[in-house]
Amino acid sequence: xxxxxxxxxxxxxxxxxxxxxxxxxxxxxxxxxxxxxxxxxxxxxxxxxxxxxxxxxxxxxxxxxxxxxxxxxxxxxxxxxxxxxxxxxxxxxxxxxxxxxxxxxxxxxxxxxxxxxxxxxxxxxxxxxxxxxxxxxxxxxxxxxxxxxxxxxxxxxxxxxxxxxxxxxxxxxxxxxxxx
Amino acid sequence: xxxxxxxxxxxxxxxxxxxxxxxxxxxxxxxxxxxxxxxxxxxxxxxxxxxxxxxxxxxxxxxxxxxxxxxxxxxxxxxxxxxxxxxxxxxxxxxxxxxxxxxxxxxxxxxxxxxxxxxxxxxxxxxxxxxxxxxxxxxxxxxxxxxxxxxxxxxxxxxxxxxxxxxxxxxxxxxxxxxx
DNA sequence: TCAGTACGCTACTGTATCGTAGCACATCAA
DNA sequence: TTGATGTGCTACGATACAGTAGCGTACTGA
Numbered sequence: 507x508x509x510x511x512x513x514x515x516x517x518x519x520x521x522x523x524x525x526x527x528x529x530x531x532x533x534x535x536x537x538x539x540x541x542x543x544x545x546x547x548x549x550x551x552x553x554x555x556x557x558x559x560x561x562x563x564x565x566x567x568x569x570x571x572x573x574x575x576x577x578x579x580x581x582x583x584x585x586x587x588x589x590x591x592x593x594x595x596x597x598x599x600x601x602x603x604x605x606x607x608x609x610x611x612x613x614x615x616x617x618x619x620x621x622x623x624x625x626x627x628x629x630x631x632x633x634x635x636x637x638x639x640x641x642x643x644x645x646x647x648x649x650x651x652x653x654x655x656x657x658x659x660x661x662x663x664x665x666x667x668x669x670x671x672x673x674x675x676x677x678x679x680x681x682x683x684x685x686x
Numbered sequence: 687x688x689x690x691x692x693x694x695x696x697x698x699x700x701x702x703x704x705x706x707x708x709x710x711x712x713x714x715x716x717x718x719x720x721x722x723x724x725x726x727x728x729x730x731x732x733x734x735x736x737x738x739x740x741x742x743x744x745x746x747x748x749x750x751x752x753x754x755x756x757x758x759x760x761x762x763x764x765x766x767x768x769x770x771x772x773x774x775x776x777x778x779x780x781x782x783x784x785x786x787x788x789x790x791x792x793x794x795x796x797x798x799x800x801x802x803x804x805x806x807x808x809x810x811x812x813x814x815x816x817x818x819x820x821x822x823x824x825x826x827x828x829x830x831x832x833x834x835x836x837x838x839x840x841x842x843x844x845x846x847x848x849x850x851x852x853x854x855x856x857x858x859x860x861x862x863x864x865x866x
Numbered sequence: 867t868c869a870g871t872a873c874g875c876t877a878c879t880g881t882a883t884c885g886t887a888g889c890a891c892a893t894c895a896a
Numbered sequence: 897t898t899g900a901t902g903t904g905c906t907a908c909g910a911t912a913c914a915g916t917a918g919c920g921t922a923c924t925g926a
Contacts, residue, residue, distance in 0.1 A: 540886085
């Protein structure tokens, strides 16, 4: 099963959802087509799992970090997760969530939001603790940070590392920080 | 021909490139399939034109504007262009450039960069004129602004208007502006 | 009137793809 | 040994789609 998913992920990364056909995955993984249908009811469910496999996981920051450290922690995790395979090469396809998989309820429409949830949490905490104005529009701030990360990841020339993550947080905070 | 493209755009917006089949466009537009092949050599070329039709056009700012006004001008244009149909509903599909169309050379791989070119130009001018540091990494700044715009447009709840555009520029400049 | 141009229609070929049926084989535990 | 489970293989049927052939029709300008 891992071999199947690995092959599916590779096909997805290279050619998008269109390339993830049952026959192609079967051949690439060396697993018989019939066997695949014993693990997934549908091509759409396989595609949904493939999609999820490509999403990076952003952990919640440890409790002992202060709001700024917490924000840096999640943005670093997001940048690094989005910056490496399979997320990075698959990113365009991840943004265009496969409609088939959504319509067949194999994927919820907002799958990707789960990836960003820890970032939103860190922003909210920064607002509550007055690192940024308490009245901050959290969604707007999310668009600001996540958009920066995604655009960077979409540019193949861009290095995705802690330096970039900290830079993004610095620019974010400098633009919004409230003086003590 | 306009009717064909209009139908193709609608299908693209609703269902992505996969929905833009020759038969579907033919039926939706009321134009015979054979007629379509008299205007486009290929399904890929039709898809490429459909794609371009969805891209917003961001004009260069008038020469008489100062760097800050110029930046506001292009960001407003980008926000408004991305915020309305067909660009906004098609945006996920625009980011995941149809690989078929690219491989068949009907679309260049960097189509979308042309849309952002005026933004890059305005940023560069802002740096040259010391509105932001002369050493500013222009590509980084592009990712910052364009990413913010795109993430906002991807969120259906977000209002895309001049207020948002100015807010984006404000946050950008506050984080980077050099004191006189 | 006549040639050129553009369009429509039906029917067709060829291919890719999903999904299933039916049968054989191997491994492992009771 | 035997039954359960998991896998493989070949061969299908059904559908969707790209692209073409061949023929007829309507308009337009000389």
